[in-house]
Amino acid sequence: MAVNLYIPPESDIFPVAGIDIGMAEAGIRKANRRDLTVFRLAEGSSVAGVFTRNRFRAAPVQICETHLAAGQGIRALVVNTGNANAGTGESGLQAAAQTCIELAGILGVKPQQILPFSTGVILEPLPLDRLVAALPQAVAAATGNNWFAAAHSIMTTDTQPKIVSRRVTLGQHTITVTGISKGAGMIRPNMATMLGFLATDAGVAPELLQDMTRAIADCSFNRITVDGDTSTNDSFIIAATGKSPLRIESVSDPLYAGLYDALAEAAAELAQKIVRDAEGATKFMTIKVEEAGNADEALKVAYSVAQSPLVKTAFFASDPNLGRILCAIGYAGIDDLDVRNIRLWLGDVLVASQGERHPDYQEADGQRVMQEAEIVVRIALGRGDAADTVYTCDFSHEYVSINADYRS
Numbered sequence: 001m002a003v004n005l006y007i008p009p010e011s012d013i014f015p016v017a018g019i020d021i022g023m024a025e026a027g028i029r030k031a032n033r034r035d036l037t038v039f040r041l042a043e044g045s046s047v048a049g050v051f052t053r054n055r056f057r058a059a060p061v062q063i064c065e066t067h068l069a070a071g072q073g074i075r076a077l078v079v080n081t082g083n084a085n086a087g088t089g090e091s092g093l094q095a096a097a098q099t100c101i102e103l104a105g106i107l108g109v110k111p112q113q114i115l116p117f118s119t120g121v122i123l124e125p126l127p128l129d130r131l132v133a134a135l136p137q138a139v140a141a142a143t144g145n146n147w148f149a150a151a152h153s154i155m156t157t158d159t160q161p162k163i164v165s166r167r168v169t170l171g172q173h174t175i176t177v178t179g180i181s182k183g184a185g186m187i188r189p190n191m192a193t194m195l196g197f198l199a200t201d202a203g204v205a206p207e208l209l210q211d212m213t214r215a216i217a218d219c220s221f222n223r224i225t226v227d228g229d230t231s232t233n234d235s236f237i238i239a240a241t242g243k244s245p246l247r248i249e250s251v252s253d254p255l256y257a258g259l260y261d262a263l264a265e266a267a268a269e270l271a272q273k274i275v276r277d278a279e280g281a282t283k284f285m286t287i288k289v290e291e292a293g294n295a296d297e298a299l300k301v302a303y304s305v306a307q308s309p310l311v312k313t314a315f316f317a318s319d320p321n322l323g324r325i326l327c328a329i330g331y332a333g334i335d336d337l338d339v340r341n342i343r344l345w346l347g348d349v350l351v352a353s354q355g356e357r358h359p360d361y362q363e364a365d366g367q368r369v370m371q372e373a374e375i376v377v378r379i380a381l382g383r384g385d386a387a388d389t390v391y392t393c394d395f396s397h398e399y400v401s402i403n404a405d406y407r408s
Contacts, residue, residue: 002160003284003373003393005276013165014176015144016199018042018241022142023153026134028127029082029120034153036131038138039077039197040107045241046206047074047115048213052234058086059096059126060116061233067100067112071206075113077237078103078138079195080120080131081156081182086232087123095126102132106139117195119156119182119233151180154195158182162273164266170258173246175202177262181221181270196221196236196270202259203242205249212260213238220267224391225306226278238263275391280398283315284374290387291380297334298388301379304332306392315375316394320366322351329379341382347375 019041026036041047049068051061067074078099085092100114107114118126151161165178183194204212217236248256276284287306292298305311308328314321325344330337344352347369351361369375 002277003281005160005162005273007160008163008165010148013147013163014167014178015147016176016178016239016241017144017201017243018045019199019239020142020144021146021150022138022140023146023149024134024138024141026080026127026130028080028130034149035081036134036138037079037150037153038103038135038142039079039150039239040139040142041075041077041239042241042243043073043075045074045239046204046209047237047239048206048210049115049235049237050214050217051236052231054230054232054234056087056232058084058118058122058233059088059092060085060118061235062093063096063100064115064117064235067115070112072110072112074115074239075109076103076107077115077117077197078135079117079154080126081118081154082120083118083124083126084120084122084233085118085126088125092126095128098128099131103135103139106135115237117233117235119154119195122232147178147180151182154180154182156182157279158277160273160277162270162277164269166262166266168258168262170202170246170255170262173202173244173255175200175244175246175259175262177266179266179270181274183274194221194231194234194236194274196267197239198237198263198267198270199239199241200259200263201241201244203244203247204240204259208248208250209238209240212263216260216264216267219264220271223268223389224271224275225303226275226281226393236267272391275393278393278399280396280401281393282373282396283394285315285392285394286374286376287390287392288376288378288387289381289389290378291382291384292386292388293334293381293383295386295388297381297383298386299390300334301329301332301381302388302390304328305377305379306390309395312392312395315370316396318367318370320346320363320370322346322366325377325379326352334381337381337383343380343382345376345378346370347372
């Protein structure tokens with residue numbers, strides 16, 4: 001059950017000039033579902049990406065990194081669901097590379113201009129023959145209005161599609177920003193068991209777009225967690241087609257900040273939608289840490305709380321067993337933390353201060369907040385001015401059931 005996840009109507013999803021998308025049924029893992037998606041990009045598009053830090057990086061991740069580094073100009077993305085092509089060794093790399101070769105032949109471009117993506121079960125060979133056989137159908141079906149359908153086609157254990165789209169006026173120009181993502185479990189930076197594809201018709205210099213993509217990932221997809229597991233296939237891509245007259249060459253451009261903010265806000269919404277649709281989630285929690293000595297401290301505490309199974313199960317039960325939060329703060333790894341300086345709020349309720357339960361705190365107040373579907377936990381460390389925020393969810397019985405039955 002997704003927690004307050006907004007799905008825009010198709011009429012509010014704007015195509016991005018310079019991008020066509022097509023889907024096909026390849027039968028990668030299950031029959032009768034569109035599980036192959038091709039994004040065709042206009043020549044001259046800038047494309048940037050950031051990827052998982054898991055040392056078992058999936059074959060397509062490795063190919064993507066190589067092709068982006070080649071600087072040939074990316075012309076297409078190809079995404080399959082149902083099989084992660086991870087933990088597949090040299091044969092997996094060959095399958096990902098062959099996918100690029102086959103699609104390049106259909107599109108009349110170089111294999112190095114294709115980026116492949118896979119998501120699904122790890123440690124199983126990619127059924128390359130089925131994937132390749134479906135590529136012509138996906139290419140033939142490509143149109144500019146397929147973003148909504150693509151948001152569905154890249155889903156695995158997701159229950160809802162994740163999509164954002166908006167038009168933004170910058171100076172004399174109106175640009176489009178549209179994106180989709182998928183992910184519901186094995187979510188923990190960097191980045192998540194997720195795929196994220198964000199596009200704009202603005203033009204952006206390639207090196208600048210790569211810097212923007214890294215920074216945007218850090219404030220969006222790298223600020224979410226469901227279960228603390230970092231996947232093998234995490235990929236976040238931003239494409240700028242340059243079909244709008246607006247072109248940004250450097251951070252000194254007066255319109256740079258507006259474009260950055262538009263892309264960052266869209267990415268943050270996509271990332272939070274992953275948490276809202278996390279496997280078995282019934283609560284969406286925002287963990288805010290302030291007054292930290294530095295940014296690293298803030299994130300350590302935020303993730304310690306956000307990933308604690310005891311904290312997450314208490315929220316599922318709507319049980320204000322808030323000592324679990326203090327416990328998670330205490331083992332976050334700040335050796336000289338003075339607990340007497342810490343203040344803890346649950347929603348608008350001050351729970352703890354000076355190392356103990358606040359004298360005005362009442363169990364009924366905590367219970368009231370715990371009943372809500374969206375809850376803010378605010379922690380002041382009393383050490384400095386640094387702050388950060390992480391988004392997470394509760395753990396329910398359904399999370400266990402979904403992951404116990406994932407391959408069946």
